[in-house]
Amino acid sequence: MSLGDPLEPVPPPVAGARAAPEDFWRRVPLAAMSAAQWESLCDLCGRCCLEKFVNRRNGKVHYTDVPCAWLDPVSCTCRNYAERRQRNPECVPLSPANLHRCRWLPRTCAYRLLAEGRELAWWHPLVSGSGDSVHGAGISLRGRPLHTAPVPPEDLARHMVDWPIWSRRARPD
Ligand code: SF4
Numbered sequence: 001m002s003l004g005d006p007l008e009p010v011p012p013p014v015a016g017a018r019a020a021p022e023d024f025w026r027r028v029p030l031a032a033m034s035a036a037q038w039e040s041l042c043d044l045c046g047r048c049c050l051e052k053f054v055n056r057r058n059g060k061v062h063y064t065d066v067p068c069a070w071l072d073p074v075s076c077t078c079r080n081y082a083e084r085r086q087r088n089p090e091c092v093p094l095s096p097a098n099l100h101r102c103r104w105l106p107r108t109c110a111y112r113l114l115a116e117g118r119e120l121a122w123w124h125p126l127v128s129g130s131g132d133s134v135h136g137a138g139i140s141l142r143g144r145p146l147h148t149a150p151v152p153p154e155d156l157a158r159h160m161v162d163w164p165i166w167s168r169r170a171r172p173d
């Protein structure tokens with residue numbers, strides 16, 4: 001799959017296919033997961049690393065096309081994950097304890113899906129077995145027209161975007 005083509009289709013799983021036996025996320029509560037299990041839940045979509053606004057009146061989250069300066073727009077991962085809090089004081093490392101407060105997470109986020117008692121989608125790397133499926137399904141930021149130049153806080157509102165959360169081929173069933 002070409003890195004530059006986020007629209008490359010990824011076939012959905014065969015109907016009725018079972019998740020791999022190591023589908024720990026169905027058996028282990030979020031709060032009881034090991035650090036490795038917890039980290040592997042991240043599908044590396046990168047969406048949570050976009051600047052965003054929360055409407056205080058209705059709680060609606062508005063994303064922008066401005067990523068954190070530490071986000072690699074191709075891999076959609078943090079360039080310094082281990083020191084993310086030092087690099088960006090506004091970065092919020094997720095944990096079972098703060099998940100319920102992170103209502104700005106996208107609806108596709110694995111942590112949010114599981115916290116809401118829902119299933120991981122077919123394109124999640126743990127389900128598909130491929131790290132490319134999140135990009136091929138159009139969920140990640142790869143290939144999106146990101147604005148990577150610095151934007152002063154007072155100009156961020158001009159960068160709000162309304163990208164579809166679920167692309168047609170990524171929609172679960
Ligand atoms: S939105 Fe959720 S799944 Fe996507 S990169 Fe952020 S933490 Fe990971």
Ligand code: SF4
Nearest residue numbers: 049068070071078091
């Ligand atoms: S510092 Fe935080 S918000 Fe920025 S890219 Fe890294 S994980 Fe994302």
